Amino acid sequence: MAISLVITVILILVASLGGLLFGASYILDQSLSDPDVLVHPSLSGNDIVVTIYEGRRLSELMQLSLEIEGYAPVVKDVPSGAKEIVYSSVAVQTTGTRNVGVRGIFTDGSVKLLKVLVLKFT
Amino acid sequence: MIRYLKIVITGLLLVLICTSGCIIFAENSTELKPVSAEQINRMDAALYPLTYLIAKDMEQACCLVGKTARELDGVPTDDPAVELTLLKLRRDIPFSFEAGLFDKNDTLIASTEDRGKTMEIGVGKATHHYTEEELKAAGPACIVSGYSMLLHGDNGFTFTTAVYDAQGNYNGTLRVGINTWSLFSGINEYLRNEYGYTIWVAQPDGLVIYDKDTDEIGRNLITDELYVSETLKDAVELILKKESGNSSYLFYDSTWVNSTQTNVVWDTVYPGYGMEWRIVLTDNVPAKTETETTATPTTEELKSFVEKAYVYAQTHTKEEALHAFNDKNGEFINGELYIFAYSMEGDVLSIPYQPGLIGVNRWIREDPNGIKIQQRMIARAQQGGGCVNYMTANPDHQYAQEFKLSYVMPVDDTWFIGAGIYVQENPLSQNHYVTWTKRQDLTYQVRNMQYLAKTEGIPAVVAMINDPSSDLQIEGLYPFSVTENGIHLADALNPELAGTNQLGMTNSLGMSIVREVISLAQAGGGWMYGLLEIPPANEEQYVLIYVEPIDAATYAGSLIILG
Numbered sequence: 001m002a003i004s005l006v007i008t009v010i011l012i013l014v015a016s017l018g019g020l021l022f023g024a025s026y027i028l029d030q031s032l033s034d035p036d037v038l039v040h041p042s043l044s045g046n047d048i049v050v051t052i053y054e055g056r057r058l059s060e061l062m063q064l065s066l067e068i069e070g071y072a073p074v075v076k077d078v079p080s081g082a083k084e085i086v087y088s089s090v091a092v093q094t095t096g097t098r099n100v101g102v103r104g105i106f107t108d109g110s111v112k113l114l115k116v117l118v119l120k121f122t
Numbered sequence: 123m124i125r126y127l128k129i130v131i132t133g134l135l136l137v138l139i140c141t142s143g144c145i146i147f148a149e150n151s152t153e154l155k156p157v158s159a160e161q162i163n164r165m166d167a168a169l170y171p172l173t174y175l176i177a178k179d180m181e182q183a184c185c186l187v188g189k190t191a192r193e194l195d196g197v198p199t200d201d202p203a204v205e206l207t208l209l210k211l212r213r214d215i216p217f218s219f220e221a222g223l224f225d226k227n228d229t230l231i232a233s234t235e236d237r238g239k240t241m242e243i244g245v246g247k248a249t250h251h252y253t254e255e256e257l258k259a260a261g262p263a264c265i266v267s268g269y270s271m272l273l274h275g276d277n278g279f280t281f282t283t284a285v286y287d288a289q290g291n292y293n294g295t296l297r298v299g300i301n302t303w304s305l306f307s308g309i310n311e312y313l314r315n316e317y318g319y320t321i322w323v324a325q326p327d328g329l330v331i332y333d334k335d336t337d338e339i340g341r342n343l344i345t346d347e348l349y350v351s352e353t354l355k356d357a358v359e360l361i362l363k364k365e366s367g368n369s370s371y372l373f374y375d376s377t378w379v380n381s382t383q384t385n386v387v388w389d390t391v392y393p394g395y396g397m398e399w400r401i402v403l404t405d406n407v408p409a410k411t412e413t414e415t416t417a418t419p420t421t422e423e424l425k426s427f428v429e430k431a432y433v434y435a436q437t438h439t440k441e442e443a444l445h446a447f448n449d450k451n452g453e454f455i456n457g458e459l460y461i462f463a464y465s466m467e468g469d470v471l472s473i474p475y476q477p478g479l480i481g482v483n484r485w486i487r488e489d490p491n492g493i494k495i496q497q498r499m500i501a502r503a504q505q506g507g508g509c510v511n512y513m514t515a516n517p518d519h520q521y522a523q524e525f526k527l528s529y530v531m532p533v534d535d536t537w538f539i540g541a542g543i544y545v546q547e548n549p550l551s552q553n554h555y556v557t558w559t560k561r562q563d564l565t566y567q568v569r570n571m572q573y574l575a576k577t578e579g580i581p582a583v584v585a586m587i588n589d590p591s592s593d594l595q596i597e598g599l600y601p602f603s604v605t606e607n608g609i610h611l612a613d614a615l616n617p618e619l620a621g622t623n624q625l626g627m628t629n630s631l632g633m634s635i636v637r638e639v640i641s642l643a644q645a646g647g648g649w650m651y652g653l654l655e656i657p658p659a660n661e662e663q664y665v666l667i668y669v670e671p672i673d674a675a676t677y678a679g680s681l682i683i684l685g
Contacts, residue, residue, distance in 0.1 A: 038436055040531070042506030045634045046626030053433050092626065093607055095640070097504075118535055120504040122606070122625075122640040 037061050039102050039114045043121060046094075048087045050102055052078070057112075063105040064114075066090065069098040075105070095122040154353060154370045157385045161405070162368050165387040168317050169403040172309055173389040176401065179305070180393035183215045183298070184264040187281045191296045194223065196288030199231045206576055208234045211298065213569035216562040219276055219299035223285065224248050226294050235646075250280065254292045257284040259395070266394035269331040269340070272299040277340060277486060279331070281394060302339075303488050306332040308558020311490045314523070315555045318407045324400050326362055331399070336487045337479065349373075357386065361400050365390040375406065376521030378476065382406065419459060419543050421509075421527065421631065428529045428541050430454075431461045435533045447472035447539070448480070458518065463539045466503070468496040471537060475517075489513040490523055491556055491666055492649035499530050501641050503538035507531035509631040511651040511664070516544050516551075524551040525651075525664070527631070548664055549685030556666055556682065563596050564668045564680050568647075570594065571601060571678035572670050580611070580676055587612035588620065601680040603672070606644070608636050615681065616657060629653040630662055643669045643677035656683060 037055035041048050050064055059080075066087050067073045071094075076085050102115040190211045197204055208221040212234045222241075223232040230246040250267045257265065264281040272278050280297045287293040306323060313319040314334075323332040328344035343349050343358045357371035368387045375382040388402040419427070431454055435443040447454050447461040454461045455474065463472035468485035484496045495512045502510045510528045515521040528542030545551060571594065575583050580603075586594040587601045594601060600615035608625030624636040635652045642648055647670035656663045669679035 035437065038433060040432065040506070042508060042531075043634075043637070044508070044632045045628035045637075048506075051429070053429070053436075089626065093623065095607060095625075100506075117506070117532065118504070119506050120501070120641065122608075122637050122644065 035114075036112050037104050037114050039064070039104070041066065041100055041102055041115065041117070041119070043091060043119055046089045046092045048090050048100070049084050050087070051084045052082060057104075057106060060106040060108065061104050062107055065103040065105065065111075067101040067103065068094065068119075069100070073103075091121060097121070154372070154383055157368070157370060161385065162387060165319065165368070165385070165403055165405060168313060168319055169321075169387055169389055169401065172313070172321075173391050173401050176305075176309070176399075177391045177393070179217075180266075180391065183218075183300070184281060184283075184394050186211060186214050187264050187283050187296060187298055188262055190221075191283045191285050194296060195286045195290075195293075199223065204232045205234075206573070208232060209569075209573045209576060213566060213573050215298060215300070216565035216569070217301050217304040219272055219278060219301050221296070221298045222248075224295045224297060226292065228295075231294070248280075248295070248297060250282070252282060252295065254284070257282070257292070257295070261395070263395040266397035268325060268327070268397070269302065269329055276301065278302050279397075302331050303336070304492060304561075307334075307488070307490050307492070308556075308561055310334055311555045312558065313403070314407055315553055319403050319405055320407055322402050322404065324362070324402065326398055326400070328358065328362060334490075337482065337484070339486075351381065361386070361388055361402060365398075373406075376515055376517070378478065418546070419457070421529075421543075424459065424527070424541060424543050425529050427456060427459050428461070428531055428539060431539050431541070432531045432533065435539060440533075440537070443533075444472050448474050448477065450474045458543065459541050461539055461541055463533075463537060464496060464499065465537050466500055466532075466535065468500065472539070491550075491561065491651075492668075493651065494648060497645070497648075498650060499528065499538065499540060501638075501645070503530045503532040503540075505637070505641075507538075509633055510540075511545075511653075513550055518544075524548075550664075554685055556684070560598070560682060561666075561668075564599055564666070564682060567594065567596050567599055567601055567680045568668050568670045568678050571603070571680075572672055575672040575676070575678070580672065583672070583678070584612040584620075587614050588617060590614070599680045599682055601678070603676065603678050604636060604639060606640060606675045606677070608640065610636075611676070615654075629655075635667075639667065639669050639679055640677060643671045643679070647671060651684075652681065654681075 035055050036057040038053040039050050041050045048066060061078050063075050063077050064085050065073045065075045074087055074090055078085060097118060097120045100117055100119045101113060104112050104114045190207055193207050211221045212218050220233060220235045222230055225231050228248040228251055230241050230243055249270055252265055264283050267280045269279050278300045280299050282295050282297045284292055285294050285296050310321050320334050322330060324330050324343060328342045330338050330341050333339055341348060351372045353371040354373055357369040360369050366389045370383055370385045372381045373384050384404050384406040386402050386404050388400050391399045391401055393399060444463060446452050447463055460474050461472060464470060468483050470479045470482050470484060473479050487495045489495055489512045493512045499510050502508050507530055510530055512526055513523050514526050516524040525545045525548035526542045527545050528540045530538050530540035532538045571583050584603060586592040587603060602613040603611040608623045610619040610622055610624055613619045627636060628634050631653055638650055642650055650667050652665045652667050653662050654665055664684045665681040666684060667679055667681040669677055672678050
């Protein structure tokens with residue numbers, strides 16, 4: 001009886017652990033393989049160009065908000081099928097290193113941080 | 123049945139053993155072909171003028187160091203004249219890194235280097251320690267150190283001489299860090315382009331202090347596992363033992379897969395007290411031939427290729443992505459395009475055609491004109507990505523050095539990816555090269571602006587840049603000055619830009635030259651290529667630029683138009 005109980009507990013623990021690992025792996029894989037929208041900002045002169053790649057919510061993306069540390073966010077509409085959004089002159093006289101974030105605003109009103117990186121302006 | 127199997131297995135083993143022996147024997151039995159006296163004479167004729175030149179350069183540099191030491195004898199460290207004297211010395215030795223004054227305990231007490239970058243005044247220690255007796259034994263000559271790590275992670279050697287107090291007592295040392303790449307690469311380019319020869323340079327202990335391939339610099343010919351060929355070992359033994367001579371050996375060609383016979387002549391240079399160098403001239407530069415290649419991808423195709431890899435890297439683990447990029451038969455190989463990946467510290471993560479380089483740190487990798495390739499790529503990646511120019515070997519053209527355009531993108535804050543195409547229309551891909559005298563002129567001009575800014579003031583330097591007949595000007599060079607905020611103080615090539623902010627000016631590759639210049643100057647200065655509209659036609663042409671900081675907020679540079 002006791003042995004049966006021990007075996008049952010072990011089996012439950014193993015199953016839970018396996019489920020936990022599988023679940024964690026699933027979540028990790030999903031975040032890697034299925035981003036909401038994959039974007040990337042880069043500096044070109046005084047402009048920042050946000051390139052839009054792919055993502056499961058790409059069709060729902062309405063606007064992109066570009067946020068440079070120390071500056072007010074700049075929001076631009078994302079036309080359907082747009083591959084890049086150019087934030088002209090947004091980096092005028094911006095020098096040094098700053099955090100830059102890109103937030104997506106979707107048709108359901110949700111706002112999601114899509115990308116954060118450190119950009120060296122000079 | 124079992125007995126039959128045993129016979130078969132034994133037979134197979136015997137075949138294997140015999141075959142292995144044949145393979146090993148075949149590797150050792152390759153004979154060196156004899157070299158004609160005429161060829162040896164030709165190689166000697168190319169080498170000897172250059173060893174004389176190197177010896178003269180070292181003698182002149184050592185004289186300058188000695189003269190400067192005498193100017194500093196008895197001068198208190200906090201005297202402003204010390205900084206000016208060190209700046210002048212650095213200006214007058216264009217292949218130097220930095221100059222510094224050290225006390226009797228080898229502690230740094232004054233330096234041309236931007237304080238706080240790597241060695242703190244009053245804290246930093248000299249790499250090599252010399253006793254007062256050793257310094258006296260050198261007499262008027264400088265002690266030349268062995269090759270080692272210097273400031274900024276650069277590698278080179280130092281000239282050292284004693285400094286005395288007002289009473290004539292030993293009071294410390296004056297040391298100048300010398301960039302061996304800068305010293306030898308110009309000579310190598312001259313030999314490569316004019317004769318089809320290259321040089322490598324080694325200390326008598328076998329340490330390689332210069333090679334056209336930076337990955338060989340710092341290796342030891344005697345102990346490094348790279349140099350296992352029997353013929354090479356014999357040649358190295360001869361080279362390190364004898365001051366001059368000729369020999370041949372088998373070593374890897376540019377593919378790093380096949381080996382080929384390399385014929386060498388060598389001579390010895392004594393750069394200063396305590397050191398001698400073997401200058402070894404080799405004939406292993408094959409003539410550039412055009413092989414059939416597919417059409418070069420456009421810049422847009424290059425960018426798309428890298429972006430495809432970027433998406434892959436963002437949607438897979440780092441390990442999965444690097445595995446895919448390193449797969450020579452995978453989806454990230456397309457003609458001449460392949461994905462390379464580096465850490466932000468310069469470690470190779472992916473390079474499918476040279477897997478032996480994975481894990482190697484290439485931070486100090488330089489092209490023949492002094493462009494620090496990995497550092498320029500990292501700087502560009504840290505701007506979010508973009509184009510980088512440099513020279514490197516083209517496998518399609520017998521590994522001739524050619525101008526390359528790469529596009530890089532950061533995957534995250536720790537690593538980046540990229541790919542590149544060769545730019546055949548650039549003059550540097552067409553056997554044009556920048557002579558080492560022109561590069562030294564560029565360095566001297568910019569460092570002179572640095573010096574004059576301290577002695578005459580920045581406004582005076584600005585006026586000299588704007589005056590075509592000032593003593594600052596050197597024919598064929600175009601000096602300029604910009605502030606940390608991107609304002610052009612002066613520009614000899616485009617005088618009308620003075621007073622304007624050019625941070626937003628980009629070329630057809632989307633590169634902001636001014637941002638690149640500021641970034642390079644803030645990193646301590648150095649070399650870069652640019653693509654600029656050249657007046658009066660305002661057509662884009664490639665230029666070679668050298669920059670240095672004048673102070674914390676102002677930078678000086680000069681450029682030469684390529685071609």
